[in-house]
Amino acid sequence: MFFLGGGPLEAAKNREVVITVSRHGFNGARDYVLEVNEGETITIVFRYGDNDLSENNPHRMVIRGINEKSAVIDESNPETVMVFTAANVGEMRLICFIPCTGMKNLTSAIIRVKKMPSSAE
Ligand SMILES: [Cu+2]
Secondary structure, three states: OOOOOOOHHHHHOEEEEEEEEEOOEEOOEOOOEEEEEOOOEEEEEEEEOOOOOOOOOOEOEEEOOOOEEOOOEOOOOOEEEEEEEOOOOEEEEEEEOOOOOOHHHOOOEEEEEEOOHHHOO
C-alpha cells in the first residue's frame, strides 16, 4: 500500500485487523485484546461469524471513549469496515451495543493503545 507524502515509516503507522464477531466473542474470545501503537490509524474489518445459527444475529460495535460506531453486520451485510486513529495512550472498550445472542461475550474486549516503542524512553 502506498500513502501520499509518506515513506515506509508512514505506512508502518497504519494497521488493518480482521475481527470475526459471533455470539462466542470477538475472534471467539470474551476477553479479546487488540494492541496498537499511539498515532496509528487502524482499519478494523468486522466479519459476521454467526452463520451457523438458524436465526439472524445482528451486531453493531462501538469503541467507548471515542464513540466510533460501526455499521450493523448480519447475514445480509456480513462485513463492515471501521477506521479510527489511536490518538491517546490507554485502554478503550470495544463492545457490541445492540441486543444479540451472546451479548455477554461481546462487552469486555479492549483496544490497548501503547506508546510508540521509539518514544518509550
Ligand atoms: Cu452483538
